[in-house]
Structure formats: structure tokens, C-alpha cells
Amino acid sequence: MNKRYLISEVAKQFNVSKNKLRFYEKKGLIKPKRDDENNYRYYTEGDLIKLQAILLYRLLNIPINDIKDIINNNCSHNMLEHFNKQWLAVNDEIHRMGLIRNSLENIMDSIYDSNNVRLQEKIHNSIESMGKIYEIKESWKDRWNFDSWANTYDNSVKRNIGSTKIYKKYEEVLENVYRLGTKNTPINAKILDIGVGTGNLSKKFLENGYNNIIGLDQSREMLNVAKSKFPNLKLRLGEFLKIPFENNVFDLIVSTYAFHHLNEEEKSVAIREMLRVLKENGKIVIGDLMFRNEMTKKEIYRNFSKEQISEIEDEYYSNIELLKKEFAKYNKELYSYNIDKLVFVVEIH
Numbered sequence: 001m002n003k004r005y006l007i008s009e010v011a012k013q014f015n016v017s018k019n020k021l022r023f024y025e026k027k028g029l030i031k032p033k034r035d036d037e038n039n040y041r042y043y044t045e046g047d048l049i050k051l052q053a054i055l056l057y058r059l060l061n062i063p064i065n066d067i068k069d070i071i072n073n074n075c076s077h078n079m080l081e082h083f084n085k086q087w088l089a090v091n092d093e094i095h096r097m098g099l100i101r102n103s104l105e106n107i108m109d110s111i112y113d114s115n116n117v118r119l120q121e122k123i124h125n126s127i128e129s130m131g132k133i134y135e136i137k138e139s140w141k142d143r144w145n146f147d148s149w150a151n152t153y154d155n156s157v158k159r160n161i162g163s164t165k166i167y168k169k170y171e172e173v174l175e176n177v178y179r180l181g182t183k184n185t186p187i188n189a190k191i192l193d194i195g196v197g198t199g200n201l202s203k204k205f206l207e208n209g210y211n212n213i214i215g216l217d218q219s220r221e222m223l224n225v226a227k228s229k230f231p232n233l234k235l236r237l238g239e240f241l242k243i244p245f246e247n248n249v250f251d252l253i254v255s256t257y258a259f260h261h262l263n264e265e266e267k268s269v270a271i272r273e274m275l276r277v278l279k280e281n282g283k284i285v286i287g288d289l290m291f292r293n294e295m296t297k298k299e300i301y302r303n304f305s306k307e308q309i310s311e312i313e314d315e316y317y318s319n320i321e322l323l324k325k326e327f328a329k330y331n332k333e334l335y336s337y338n339i340d341k342l343v344f345v346v347e348i349h
């Protein structure tokens with residue numbers, strides 16, 4: 001007969017209370033059988049394996065209902081869904097806490113420095129500006145529905161869809177970002193590709209031996225397509241505004257055709273975020289839809305149809321002059337290279 005364990009033995013072996021075991025049973029996570037004669041619960045070896053998994057997943061703070069779904073449907077796709085969800089929740093909390101910590105640091109510095117001159121005002125300002133950044137980070141939404149575009153994206157690029165023909169020089173944009181990014185960059189550099197999409201830019205790095213590259217994207221479906229095309233590419237779910245990595249870890253950050261999904265306010269938070277995860281002497285290279293300045297935008301609009309203008313206005317093309325100023329706040333220089341009427345590559349260090 002297979003070995004059976006009483007609840008007290010299980011509780012002792014796993015160092016958990018009997019109440020907790022009953023709670024998992026009540027929630028349907030684990031279903032010990034009952035002895036025919038004395039009606040005592042008994043746990044099989046299989047139950048113990050399940051219990052070990054439950055306790056480990058609890059260490060990751062995964063909610064009970066999600067754990068139930070993971071153990072009842074443990075195919076890798078379903079597991080990835082749950083772990084991704086938890087990854088995002090943890091990352092959100094880290095970002096919230098990071099903002100609170102920064103604000104408290106500023107407040108403490110103000111208290112040390114100010115000799116009580118307008119102290120309340122300084123404290124309130126610090127908290128207000130933290131609140132504003134938090135609001136911006138929390139409110140970004142994918143209103144273009146990239147998940148639904150993932151499977152046909154490469155084909156759209158090939159067909160150069162859209163009235164403004166933004167993909168006409170797609171290959172050239174990717175090539176320039178790769179070339180500028182890898183100039184004086186060692187082969188073992190740590191690289192982040194934000195808005196990796198189906199992985200076409202990352203591919204260039206991988207093909208040339210830059211294997212230490214991670215693709216980040218807010219769309220699960222884009223990541224799925226990228227993974228199926230490039231099984232060796234490391235991928236993570238996440239956003240420009242809440243980059244899920246520690247401070248100062250990347251030598252190079254690259255991005256193509258993604259930055260224009262952020263409005264001006266969001267762009268400044270994203271810049272702050274990119275510089276946070278970038279090493280002190282690291283480099284950022286972005287290939288995207290941009291205007292040199294407001295004047296050139298007006299000139300271009302003058303020759304464009306209504307359809308073309310509304311296509312542009314559905315997104316947030318960068319203004320290079322403003323980007324330059326934003327990076328200058330962090331003592332970073334921006335150099336721009338014009339690829340096409342609406343497409344630029346910018347390099348920041």
C-alpha cells in the first residue's frame with residue numbers, strides 16, 4: 001500500500017500549521033482523502049508534492065486562486081501567464097516603493113538643509129511631484145492593441161502599410177541603430193531592446209554575437225512571436241515607464257518604432273527610467289518617428305493629406321528639440337541622424 005500521512009505529520013514535515021492545511025483544502029488546492037474507518041484525513045505522496053509546490057508559490061506571493069489554476073493546469077503557457085502577471089505586480093510595487101523612497105530622501109535632505117525655511121512647502125512639493133510621476137506611470141494604456149497585431153506585424157512592415165509609409169526604410173533604421181549601438185561596445189555588453197516587438201532589431205545583435213541582449217515589451221503576444229522566431233532571445237514583459245530592472249545595469253539601450261507610443265509627459269518619465277537602468281557611461285540609441293522641431297512639422301503637414309496627418313496625430317512623434325532639452329537635464333547629449341522625412345535615429349550619451 002502507498003504511504004499515507006496524517007495531517008499532524010504533514011504539518012510537522014512542512015513546518016506549517018494544521019489550520020493552513022485545512023485552509024488550502026477549503027480553497028480546493030489540495031484534496032486529502034478520508035480514512036474509511038476513522039474518517040481522518042490522509043495525504044498521499046502526490047498530495048505532498050502538490051503541497052510543496054503550493055508553499056513555494058506562496059513564497060512568490062502568488063494569490064491562492066492563481067496557484068490553484070497553476071497546479072490544475074500546469075502547461076507552460078498557463079504557467080507563464082500567471083508568473084508574468086505576478087512579475088508585473090511585483091514590479092509595480094517596486095516602482096511605487098522606489099518613488100516613495102526617493103520622495104522621503106528629498107524630504108529628509110530638505111529638513112537637513114533648510115533651517116526650517118519654507119519647509120512645509122518643500123515637503124509638499126516633493127510629495128506632489130512624486131504623485132504626478134506615479135500617476136503618469138500608472139495611466140499608460142496600450143490603446144493600439146499590439147497583442148492583436150503581433151502575428152501580422154512582420155507582414156505589415158514588409159507591405160509598408162499606412163499612408164505615411166513609415167516602414168519604407170525599416171531595414172536602414174534597424175541597421176543604423178545596430179551600427180551606432182555597437183560602435184565601441186564590447187561583445188559582452190548588457191543590452192536592452194525596449195518595445196522589442198517581433199525581435200527584428202534584437203536579431204541583428206544576436207547574429208553578430210551580442211548575446212547579452214534582453215527584449216522588453218508590454219505585449220505578451222509580441223513576445224510570443226519574438227520567442228518563436230528567436231528561441232535564444234531573452235524576453236521580459238514590461239513597459240518603458242516601469243522598466244523592470246535594477247539601477248545602472250545596461251551598457252546600451254536600443255529601441256525602434258516604439259517610443260512614439262508615449263506622449264510628452266510619458267516620454268520624460270521614460271527618459272528618467274532609461275537613464276536609471278543605464279550604466280553611468282552607457283548609451284541609448286532610438287530609431288523612431290520624429291520631427292526635428294515644430295517648424296519642420298508644420299512644413300511637412302503643409303504637403304500632407306488629411307489622412308496622413310490624422311495617422312501621425314494618432315501617435316506621439318517626438319520633437320527632437322524637446323528630446324534634446326529633456327536629456328540635457330541629465331547632462332546627456334543627443335545627436336540625431338535623419339533617415340527619412342519622418343524617421344530619425346538619435347544617439348544619446
Ligand SMILES: C[S@@+](CC[C@H](N)C(=O)[O-])C[C@H]1O[C@@H](n2cnc3c(N)ncnc32)[C@H](O)[C@@H]1O
Pocket residue numbers: 140146194195196197198199200201216217218219222238239240241255256257258261262
Ligand atoms: C511598432 S512595434 C515595433 C517593434 C520593433 N521594435 C520593430 O522595430 O519592429 C512597437 C512595439 O512597442 C511596444 N510598445 C509600445 N509602447 C510600449 C511601452 N510603453 N512599453 C513597452 N513596449 C511598448 C509594442 O507592444 C510593440 O511591440
